[in-house]
Amino acid sequence: DIAPENRPKVGQEVNQVRDILQKQLDEAKDHFLQAVIAKKLEEEKIDVTLPGREGHLGSKHPINIILDDLESYFIGMGYEVVQGPEIETDHYCFEMMNLPKDHPARDMQATFYIDEEDLLRTQTSGDQARVLEKHDFSKGPLKMVGPGKVYRRDDDDATHSHQFQQMEGLVVDKNVTMSDLKGTLEMIAKHVFGQDRKTRLRPSYFPFTEPSVEMDVSCFNCNGKGCPICKYTGWIEVLGAGMVHPNVLENAGVDSTVYGGFAFGL
Numbered sequence: 697d698i699a700p701e702n703r704p705k706v707g708q709e710v711n712q713v714r715d716i717l718q719k720q721l722d723e724a725k726d727h728f729l730q731a732v733i734a735k736k737l738e739e740e741k742i743d744v745t746l747p748g749r750e751g752h753l754g755s756k757h758p759i760n761i762i763l764d765d766l767e768s769y770f771i772g773m774g775y776e777v778v779q780g781p782e783i784e785t786d787h788y789c790f791e792m793m794n795l796p797k798d799h800p801a802r803d804m805q806a807t808f809y810i811d812e813e814d815l816l817r818t819q820t821s822g823d824q825a826r827v828l829e830k831h832d833f834s835k836g837p838l839k840m841v842g843p844g845k846v847y848r849r850d851d852d853d854a855t856h857s858h859q860f861q862q863m864e865g866l867v868v869d870k871n872v873t874m875s876d877l878k879g880t881l882e883m884i885a886k887h888v889f890g891q892d893r894k895t896r897l898r899p900s901y902f903p904f905t906e907p908s909v910e911m912d913v914s915c916f917n918c919n920g921k922g923c924p925i926c927k928y929t930g931w932i933e934v935l936g937a938g939m940v941h942p943n944v945l946e947n948a949g950v951d952s953t954v955y956g957g958f959a960f961g962l
């Protein structure tokens with residue numbers, strides 16, 4: 697009970713006490729909050745001077761290194777790069793390439809057939825037929841390379857594989873000669889195997905070219921003296937090539953009396 701005349705005074709004092717308590721409470725709260733932040737900072741300290749984690753970049757596969765190099769080499773010589781399907785038809789893989797169904801040379805190609813008409817391509821030559829069919833010779837010569845995977849029914853060993861990489865090349869124009877082919881193959885061999893390599897052509901047989909040749913380069917390991925890599929011959933076989941068979945041109949609707957060309961397979 698407070699006498700009415702004292703009430704203002706008491707009220708004032710109560711207010712003062714409340715203000716003091718509130719201020720101390722706020723200070724204490726503030727103090728704890730600072731302590732919590734300081735503790736957190738201490739625990740989560742990051743040393744920004746530490747070296748960062750090293751990134752692990754992948755590297756190119758050797759096959760891709762060679763493919764990229766060859767593609768840019770041929771693009772530099774005015775060739776276009778063509779990619780065909782790995783599941784190819786009998787029509788493009790064989791028939792268009794002068795290999796009708798009963799042709800004995802089909803035995804050279806141990807083929808994985810999917811059904812009567814579809815197969816895993818044994819060669820990238822199907823790309824040749826597709827490009828030949830479409831090419832407009834009024835716009836200039838045809839120059840293409842077709843890189844890609846091919847499949848054969850071979851037992852895998854050191855020098856055979858059921859799946860390997862090929863690069864097909866085709867040039868068709870008026871007045872293309874065997875010496876154009878020879879010059880081109882020599883340039884390719886020197887680009888890939890080095891300027892000091894010697895080359896030689898041996899007669900060979902392919903159904904899609906006539907005449908056909910195989911090219912050897914002098915062994916990069918023994919320089920022609922003979923070693924296990926070149927089977928003591930001094931030479932390593934690197935590609936097959938030849939002048940495009942007139943049937944291949946005619947199959948694609950190209951007049952073989954006007955146009956001719958050469959093809960190679962690396």
Ligand SMILES: [Zn+2]
Pocket residue numbers: 915916917918919920921922923924925926927928930931
């Ligand atoms: Zn050798």
